[in-house]
Amino acid sequence: MASTDTGVTGPTRASIEARTLRTDRWWVAPLLTFVVFSAFVVYATIRAFMGRDYYSSPYLSPFYSPCLGDCVEGASDFGQPFKGFPFSAALIILIFPLGFRMTCYYYRKAYYRAFWLSPPACAVAEPHQAYSGESRFPLILQNLHRWFWYAAVLVALILSFDVVLAFRNAEHEWGHMGLGTLLMLINVVLIWLYTLSCHSCRHTVGGRLRHFSKHPVRYKLWTWVSKLNVHHAKYAWYSLFSVALVDLYIWLLAMGTFDDPRFF
Amino acid sequence: MTNYLLKLRIWRGDKDGGEIKDYPVEVSEGEVVLDAIHRVQGTQAGDLAVRWNCKAGKCGSCSAEVNGKPRLMCMCRLSDFEEDEVITVTPMRSFPVIRDLVTDVSYNYEKAKELPAFAPPPRDADGKRRMAQIDVERGQEFRKCIECFLCQNTCHVVRDHEDNKPAFAGPRFFLRYAELDMHPLDTHDRRELAQGAAGLSMCNITKCCTEVCPEGIKITDNAIIPMKERVADRKYDPLVWLGNKIGLRSKDYEGRTDA
Numbered sequence: 420m421a422s423t424d425t426g427v428t429g430p431t432r433a434s435i436e437a438r439t440l441r442t443d444r445w446w447v448a449p450l451l452t453f454v455v456f457s458a459f460v461v462y463a464t465i466r467a468f469m470g471r472d473y474y475s476s477p478y479l480s481p482f483y484s485p486c487l488g489d490c491v492e493g494a495s496d497f498g499q500p501f502k503g504f505p506f507s508a509a510l511i512i513l514i515f516p517l518g519f520r521m522t523c524y525y526y527r528k529a530y531y532r533a534f535w536l537s538p539p540a541c542a543v544a545e546p547h548q549a550y551s552g553e554s555r556f557p558l559i560l561q562n563l564h565r566w567f568w569y570a571a572v573l574v575a576l577i578l579s580f581d582v583v584l585a586f587r588n589a590e591h592e593w594g595h596m597g598l599g600t601l602l603m604l605i606n607v608v609l610i611w612l613y614t615l616s617c618h619s620c621r622h623t624v625g626g627r628l629r630h631f632s633k634h635p636v637r638y639k640l641w642t643w644v645s646k647l648n649v650h651h652a653k654y655a656w657y658s659l660f661s662v663a664l665v666d667l668y669i670w671l672l673a674m675g676t677f678d679d680p681r682f683f
Numbered sequence: 684m685t686n687y688l689l690k691l692r693i694w695r696g697d698k699d700g701g702e703i704k705d706y707p708v709e710v711s712e713g714e715v716v717l718d719a720i721h722r723v724q725g726t727q728a729g730d731l732a733v734r735w736n737c738k739a740g741k742c743g744s745c746s747a748e749v750n751g752k753p754r755l756m757c758m759c760r761l762s763d764f765e766e767d768e769v770i771t772v773t774p775m776r777s778f779p780v781i782r783d784l785v786t787d788v789s790y791n792y793e794k795a796k797e798l799p800a801f802a803p804p805p806r807d808a809d810g811k812r813r814m815a816q817i818d819v820e821r822g823q824e825f826r827k828c829i830e831c832f833l834c835q836n837t838c839h840v841v842r843d844h845e846d847n848k849p850a851f852a853g854p855r856f857f858l859r860y861a862e863l864d865m866h867p868l869d870t871h872d873r874r875e876l877a878q879g880a881a882g883l884s885m886c887n888i889t890k891c892c893t894e895v896c897p898e899g900i901k902i903t904d905n906a907i908i909p910m911k912e913r914v915a916d917r918k919y920d921p922l923v924w925l926g927n928k929i930g931l932r933s934k935d936y937e938g939r940t941d942a
Contacts, residue, residue: 440751632815
């Protein structure tokens with residue numbers, strides 16, 4: 420993986436052969452990101468295409484919510500406008516959370532480093548000869564992040580509704596709770612933290628202003644979102660795990676691997 | 684205070700070539716890399732070229748790479764390393780080398796010249812200009828920049844691609860673009876220029892500038908990403924475009940002209 424002639428081994432630079440002189444384990448973070456993200460992508464792809472075992476009354480997997488295609492009975496709380504859709508119902512809606520995470524400023528940093536090695540780590544030469552950043556198609560589409568954020572707010576609202584519905588028993592009687600309810604509740608809190616700490620959210624609520632002094636309410640909102648935004652990367656990871664965990668839990672319930680422990 | 688022999692290596696050379704050479708040197712606990720470099724200069728290599736000034740992390744002169752990491756040598760404590768660890772000091776690897784640890788950083792000054800200066804409106808009737816305190820505070824973080832150019836040095840857009848230098852201003856100047864675009868008194872709209880001539884879209888926000896900033900400025904989160912979002916407001920947001928068409932436009936940029 421030689422560095423380029425126009426890079427750190429270029430003719431005007433100090434002549435040093437090594438692509439980096441870093442002595443720490445700089446490769447650990449991108450490797451970890453690569454492994455975990457790849458595992459998630461494989462898992463999510465399998466589950467999204469399966470088209471079954473996504474509902475165990477009263478729990479609906481977040482990968483399939485809202486269930487708008489030919490879904491099993493009880494899973495479609497928003498009707499079935501895509502009835503007859505020939506593939507898994509997850510494929511109808513997953514573009515929104517997927518698009519939100521793919522264009523997220525944190526995930527971009529993570530996958531540009533871990534998957535595209537651009538750069539693999541700071542002051543470690545990248546292997547590519549040419550680089551145009553996000554100035555051309557397709558990466559210019561990263562600018563659509565705020566549109567996916569709008570959609571992500573809707574998705575978070577729907578997942579919150581699912582949590583409310585999870586306070587029922589399998590016969591849809593209210594006032595019950597199980598381990599699944601708790602997992603879904605934790606998941607939706609993490610999803611909201613991730614969604615509200617988004618950089619586009621920070622910009623929209625107040626960051627875009629030039630005069631904070633003329634917009635005291637938006638300034639206040641901006642300061643709150645700014646506090647969350649510091650932890651955006653953390654929420655991105657936590658919510659990635661939680662959404663996969665909830666789906667896995669519901670998958671196992673739906674297959675009858677074990678029964679949902681009920682609290683009341 | 685204990686002394687020990689530091690296994691120091693320094694890149695020596697100029698634009699025609701060079702190599703990393705060993706300079707074992709006696710150092711004391713509590714010293715910084717720049718102290719060791721000075722001792723080498725004073726006892727072993729009187730012709731060693733090194734740029735430095737304040738020794739307090741405020742002048743931004745002694746930027747270099749210590750064990751491959753862009754650092755200010757005066758803020759790099761020897762106690763952060765094991766006593767038997769080899770420490771390799773090289774010049775910044777993104778800029779043309781002049782000699783030893785000194786590089787030609789004029790790229791940055793060329794980029795500074797391309798950036799239109801602050802353009803305030805006419806003064807109020809009493810001859811003053813006014814800003815509210817919370818509007819002043821937002822830009823304060825950006826003014827901590829000491830222009831050490833470590834962010835420029837570590838940014839892979841130019842570090843790994845010399846050919847991008849004409850089209851890319853770099854993180855230090857995106858900081859300045861953001862500061863001025865957020866400034867309530869500036870009369871320029873700098874979004875088009877930032878995206879076009881300054882090459883903001885070349886940045887893929889991998890955050891190395893933030894990682895190396897010795898002043899701890901959140902360059903990516905507080906300057907580059909907000910600036911990218913401001914550009915998106917203007918160029919990639921159909922709602923804003925529609926608002927402008929039907930007269931429902933944001934008044935925040937009213938009275939501002941393209942820089």
